[in-house]
Amino acid sequence: MRLRAEVISTGDEVLTGAVVDTNAAYLAEQLTEAGVGVVRHTVVGDRQDTLSELFRSAGKGADIVVVTGGLGPTQDDLTASAAAEAAGVPLVLDAAAMAGIERYFRSRNRHMSETNRKQAMFPEGARVIENPVGTAPGFTMTIGKAVFFFMPGVPHEMRRMMADQVLPSVRKLQGGEGGQNLTRIISTFGFGESDAAQRLAEFVGRFPDLRLGFQVKYPGILIKIYGGDGAPEAVSRRIEAGVAWICTKLGQRVVSVDGSPLERVVGELLKKRGETLAVAESCTGGLISHLLTNVPGSSDYFLFSGVTYANTAKTGILGVSPETIAAYGAVHEETVKEMADGARKAACATYGLATSGIAGPEGGTAEKPVGTVCIGVATPAGIFAERRLFTFGGRLMKKQMFAAAALDLLRGYLQG
Amino acid sequence: MRLRAEVISTGDEVLTGAVVDTNAAYLAEQLTEAGVGVVRHTVVGDRQDTLSELFRSAGKGADIVVVTGGLGPTQDDLTASAAAEAAGVPLVLDAAAMAGIERYFRSRNRHMSETNRKQAMFPEGARVIENPVGTAPGFTMTIGKAVFFFMPGVPHEMRRMMADQVLPSVRKLQGGEGGQNLTRIISTFGFGESDAAQRLAEFVGRFPDLRLGFQVKYPGILIKIYGGDGAPEAVSRRIEAGVAWICTKLGQRVVSVDGSPLERVVGELLKKRGETLAVAESCTGGLISHLLTNVPGSSDYFLFSGVTYANTAKTGILGVSPETIAAYGAVHEETVKEMADGARKAACATYGLATSGIAGPEGGTAEKPVGTVCIGVATPAGIFAERRLFTFGGRLMKKQMFAAAALDLLRGYLQG
Numbered sequence: 001m002r003l004r005a006e007v008i009s010t011g012d013e014v015l016t017g018a019v020v021d022t023n024a025a026y027l028a029e030q031l032t033e034a035g036v037g038v039v040r041h042t043v044v045g046d047r048q049d050t051l052s053e054l055f056r057s058a059g060k061g062a063d064i065v066v067v068t069g070g071l072g073p074t075q076d077d078l079t080a081s082a083a084a085e086a087a088g089v090p091l092v093l094d095a096a097a098m099a100g101i102e103r104y105f106r107s108r109n110r111h112m113s114e115t116n117r118k119q120a121m122f123p124e125g126a127r128v129i130e131n132p133v134g135t136a137p138g139f140t141m142t143i144g145k146a147v148f149f150f151m152p153g154v155p156h157e158m159r160r161m162m163a164d165q166v167l168p169s170v171r172k173l174q175g176g177e178g179g180q181n182l183t184r185i186i187s188t189f190g191f192g193e194s195d196a197a198q199r200l201a202e203f204v205g206r207f208p209d210l211r212l213g214f215q216v217k218y219p220g221i222l223i224k225i226y227g228g229d230g231a232p233e234a235v236s237r238r239i240e241a242g243v244a245w246i247c248t249k250l251g252q253r254v255v256s257v258d259g260s261p262l263e264r265v266v267g268e269l270l271k272k273r274g275e276t277l278a279v280a281e282s283c284t285g286g287l288i289s290h291l292l293t294n295v296p297g298s299s300d301y302f303l304f305s306g307v308t309y310a311n312t313a314k315t316g317i318l319g320v321s322p323e324t325i326a327a328y329g330a331v332h333e334e335t336v337k338e339m340a341d342g343a344r345k346a347a348c349a350t351y352g353l354a355t356s357g358i359a360g361p362e363g364g365t366a367e368k369p370v371g372t373v374c375i376g377v378a379t380p381a382g383i384f385a386e387r388r389l390f391t392f393g394g395r396l397m398k399k400q401m402f403a404a405a406a407l408d409l410l411r412g413y414l415q416g
Numbered sequence: 417m418r419l420r421a422e423v424i425s426t427g428d429e430v431l432t433g434a435v436v437d438t439n440a441a442y443l444a445e446q447l448t449e450a451g452v453g454v455v456r457h458t459v460v461g462d463r464q465d466t467l468s469e470l471f472r473s474a475g476k477g478a479d480i481v482v483v484t485g486g487l488g489p490t491q492d493d494l495t496a497s498a499a500a501e502a503a504g505v506p507l508v509l510d511a512a513a514m515a516g517i518e519r520y521f522r523s524r525n526r527h528m529s530e531t532n533r534k535q536a537m538f539p540e541g542a543r544v545i546e547n548p549v550g551t552a553p554g555f556t557m558t559i560g561k562a563v564f565f566f567m568p569g570v571p572h573e574m575r576r577m578m579a580d581q582v583l584p585s586v587r588k589l590q591g592g593e594g595g596q597n598l599t600r601i602i603s604t605f606g607f608g609e610s611d612a613a614q615r616l617a618e619f620v621g622r623f624p625d626l627r628l629g630f631q632v633k634y635p636g637i638l639i640k641i642y643g644g645d646g647a648p649e650a651v652s653r654r655i656e657a658g659v660a661w662i663c664t665k666l667g668q669r670v671v672s673v674d675g676s677p678l679e680r681v682v683g684e685l686l687k688k689r690g691e692t693l694a695v696a697e698s699c700t701g702g703l704i705s706h707l708l709t710n711v712p713g714s715s716d717y718f719l720f721s722g723v724t725y726a727n728t729a730k731t732g733i734l735g736v737s738p739e740t741i742a743a744y745g746a747v748h749e750e751t752v753k754e755m756a757d758g759a760r761k762a763a764c765a766t767y768g769l770a771t772s773g774i775a776g777p778e779g780g781t782a783e784k785p786v787g788t789v790c791i792g793v794a795t796p797a798g799i800f801a802e803r804r805l806f807t808f809g810g811r812l813m814k815k816q817m818f819a820a821a822a823l824d825l826l827r828g829y830l831q832g
Contacts, residue, residue, distance in 0.1 A: 015454055017445030018631045018640060020438050024459070029433030038431055039466075041459035043440070050455075073610045074630070075620075113614040133808060135610060154609075154632065156809050193570075194551060197490050198529040204491075214490075215434045216570065224434060279723075285709025286702035289723040293701025294812055296777055304729035307695075307705040307721035309714070313763050317720065317733065347729050361712055392549060393572050396710055 003063040003174055005031050006146075007041040008054060010069040010079055011153060015045040023068045023158055030162055033183070034170055036064060046070060051082035059086065059144025064170060066162075069153030071136040073115035079150055080139070084123035087143045091121045097128045097137045104135055129165050133157050140169065147173060183227065184239050185259030186246055189220040189408050196221050199249055207242045209235075219401040222259065252412060262407040263291040269414040270301035270350075277410075278347035279305035280318050280339035282330060283357035283373060287403040304347035308339070318342030331356045331368050333385035336376030340385075344378040352378035355406050359398040373402040375409050419479040419590060421447050422562075423457040424470060426485040426495055427569060431461040439484045439574055446578055449599070450586055452480060462486060467498035475502065475560025480586060482578075485569030487552040489531035495566055496555070500539035503559045507537045513544045513553045520551055545581050549573050556585065563589060599643065600655050601675030602662055605636040605824050612637050615665055623658045625651075635817040638675065668828060678823040679707040685830040686717035686766075693826075694763035695721035696734050696755035698746065699773035699789060703819040720763035724755070734758030747772045747784050749801035752792030756801075760794040768794035771822050775814040789818040791825050 007027050013019045024041045031038050039062065044050050051070070058065045070079030084091050098120035105112035122128060122139045129138035129149070134157035140149045149166045151158045188196065193214050200223070203212050209228040214221060225242050227235040247254050256265050270277055279288050279302075289305035292298050306317050311330055314320040319342040320335060328334045336354040344352030357373030364370035369389065376385040386409060390401045423443050429435045440457040447454050455478065460466050467486070474481045486495030500507050514536035521528035538544060538555045545554035545565070550573035556565050565582045567574045604612065609630050616639070619628050629640040641658050643651040663670050672681050686693055695704050695718075705721035708714050722733050727746055730736040735758040736751060744750045752770040760768030773789030780786035785805065792801040802825060806817045 013629055013631045013640075014441070015444060015457065016448040016629075017441040017443065017454070018629065018638070019633075020436065020441040021457075022436050025430070025433040025436040027433065028431060032432040038433070039461070041431070041437075041457075043457035045455070072613075074613045110611075113610065115614060115617070116610065156813065194489050194529065194532065195526075197488075198531065201531070213429055213432075213434060215429045217435075222434070224429075278729075281702075281705075285714075286697075286705025286721055286723065289697075289702025290706045290815075293723075293725065293775075294815070296811055298701075299725050303726040304733065305702055305721075305723035306733070307702065307709075307723065309709065310719040310763065313694075313720035317722070317762055346733055347726065348732075359709075395712055397572065399706075399710070 003036045003170075004061070005036045005038050005064040005066065006058045006062040007031075007038060008058065008065060008067040009041070009043045009153070010046065010051060010067065012045045012076065014043050014069065014153075022155060023153060026155070026159060027066050027068070027162065030167060031064070031066070031170070034167060035174065036170065046076040046078055048078045048082045048085065051078060052085040055083055055086035055143050055148065059146045059148070062146045064173065065143075065146045065148045066166065067148060067150045068158055071119060071138065071150065071152045073113065073118055073135070077118070080122055083126070083141065083143065083148065083150060087123055087125075087141060089124040092124050094120050094122050094128050097122070100130060100137060101135055129161055131157055131161055132164075133160050140166075184225045184243055184257065186223040186225070186243065186257050187217075187220060187255040187259050187261060187265075188223060188250060188253045189255050189262060189404055190253045191221065193221055196223065196250075200246060203242070203245070206245065207238065209238060210242050218397065219404045220255065220262070255408070255411070261291075262404055262411060264295050266407050266411050266414070267292065267295045267298055267301060269411065271297075273414075275350035276301050276303050276347075277351050277353060278303050278343040278349035280314075280336075280343035280352065280354035281305055281307045282309060282314070282339070282355060283359045284355045284399055284403045284406065285309065285359075287399050288353070288355065288406055291403060291407070303349050304343065306343055306346070314339060318346065329368070331358060331372060331374055333374050333376070333387060336374045337378070337383045337385045338376075340376035340378035341383055350380065351410065352376070353406055353410050354378075355402055357398075357402055359395045359402065361395060371398055373405065375406045377410055377413055379413065419452045419586075420477070421452045421454050421480040421482065422474045422478040423447075423454060424474065424481060424483045425457070425459045425569070426462065426467060426483065428461045428492065430459050430485065430569075439569060439571060442571070442575060443482050443484070443578065446583060447480070447482070447586070450583060451590065452586065462492040462494055464494045464498045464501065467494060468501040471499055471502035471559050471564065475562045475564070478562045480589065481559075481562045481564045482582065483564060483566045484574055487535060487554065487566065487568045489529065489534055489551070493534070496538055499542070499555075499557065499559065499564065499566060503539055503541075503557060505540040508540050510536050510538050510544050513538070516546060516553060517551055545577055547573055547577060548580075549576050556582075600641045600659055600673065602639040602641070602659065602673050603633075603636060603671040603675050603677060603681075604639060604666060604669045605671050605678060605820055606669045607637065609637055612639065612666075616662060619658070619661070622661065623654065625654060626658050634813065635820045636671065636678070671824070671827070677707075678820055678827060680711050682823050682827050682830070683708065683711045683714055683717060685827065687713075689830075691766035692717050692719050692763075693767050693769060694719050694759040694765035696730075696752075696759035696768065696770035697721055697723045698725060698730070698755070698771060699775045700771045700815055700819045700822065701725065701775075703815050704769070704771065704822055707819060707823070719765050720759065722759055722762065730755060734762065745784070747774060747788060747790055749790050749792070749803060752790040753794070753799045753801045754792075756792035756794035757799055766796065767826065768792070769822055769826050770794075771818055773814075773818055775811045775818065777811060787814055789821065791822045793826055793829055795829065
């Protein structure tokens, strides 16, 4: 039988919206991929009665409950005492956990505050989950019929503990019944969610054994194919057939069939060809470079970006002709062509990619409204440019759309 | 009496963790700031029985329930029919909503698909909430004793509808009793959450009427002061006293007392002084520029960033001496000093700010491990550099910490 899981996030900072709950999404994704059925996420605040009542009720309905937050050193951190209350056991000091916390502070030459001692108190009978990258250990115990895993809310600590310690325990709980859910993620760019759903409306009829999910990962859309029941090889073949069908339907809008984002796909294309890239950014303000350099190993192909916000930087550093800017303005196909060419030459790169546009909220005109972007591509075979208009979202969303549109134009060129 | 609210997010893509639930945080923050007490967030999947059961139970416990998702055109979108089921009413077509959807598609010259008609079906008695920026209208109705507001899950559509239509309705429901919760957000950089809590441990004793919250907004920490009961002027004076006390305790670690992030504070300092900035980025890969240019109006002071990933770009474009790189390496105080000076001179800026480091996962050595960053600052009065080591997090978290450390070093200099 498939195990049912609940995910609980605690803390007033999450409840009041001061912090976005990225932990729940991460945990749900990990559990789903491990073949566990996530049925609910809940967020509640730092109140011991609310917490212990929620733990008791989750312990009745689910097989596995994963809880984050409330293990810190402050008075707000009530998870351990609420778990003890829900299970009807006292809190006790764990000597090994105490030693681990002391070791953590010593190894970093940091002062251990008195309040950190609280983090070594656990419900009686709980097993400690070590935290190799932070001060708050977690713990696991049974409440009702469910096995609970408690972890700190600090994302990088929680992720490490989930991967190294909680997921192996979850797999043991699954016994022979668990296993990976087969899924594939197709990354796309260039249309909205309902347009994507409409284009793929026939999928359900053609592949009734598979399930399709759409996810806005702005500015693109991820399409997720979930495999059904059956022998892994057969499910895998069906998924491949589904992927191929979707690629035929969507054509150039498919960025990758493994979920890779645009910047990684562009990087892999350049790397495979032994070619290099230089960028000139005005309206994207460094975002194209930031995205490209988030990919490990990007120094193999990414040489330089000139973020030329000032026109004097466009002329002085990229060699754009002041006459071009005077004649056409900074936001124009002719200007971005010279920017792309200038970046390419300045860095001796195979390609140059340039953006100039109006991210807003100010600076728009009737002829060039906020949301206008010109994108230039300089190649060994010549230079070309395009103009696009994106009307929705604020300044950051426009920068994200501009950057993706530029990377996508280069991808289209590289893929011929 | 203070109204109690629940926030519900629906959709398999949220439940399985494919999408991070940023909507719940946004809604909770808006409701909290409006003086409503948020008591719970819940995420459930696209199943009509689960949804209608949850709506019924929320309708018993809360005064206000805000629901996002499930209003789209696809078969997965079950929110309207689940709400109808929970309230025991049929679904009916709303002619005005239908006309609005048709208008939306016509104005964008887009094809309206058959499935979009489904988005004009609402529970009988519901009042439609218009969606001026998308295809899915929302609706409001009573279920049990709670007023429900249903909105689409697309963040920028939901935010617009929340601000323009839902919040004004919430304020009406509050009658004379509502009002703003008085809060202040102090932005800090340079320590961890438990260190911050320890330094401010005496706050509770000194200001028993105020409440303090800590929020990791990586790579900084936000400290939130919540005002207590009482006349607004008196509460406001107490909060100011609390802010002043915290500033004394934390000194230079306080970035702003209005929640402004580093890039905005640096920008405001430059603007006030009529000065300009040029940046040279190696390990931060464009992130410093991206952050600076996220601030509207940044073109007043931000002139140029040279993202010089390749050493040839450091020498060719920034004028770093090849001998310096040969003698010290790309990651060194001497190199970032020349980078900062080169960027400053190339763009004729008042200041130059430069980073070079090792973001990983590869490229570390015993002498310069992954996490090492050198930061250079060039000023009219001279050039200086610092070296730091940040050991935790992956490539992106290291880039974020490096960029913040660089901006913070410049901030410290500008604030003298």
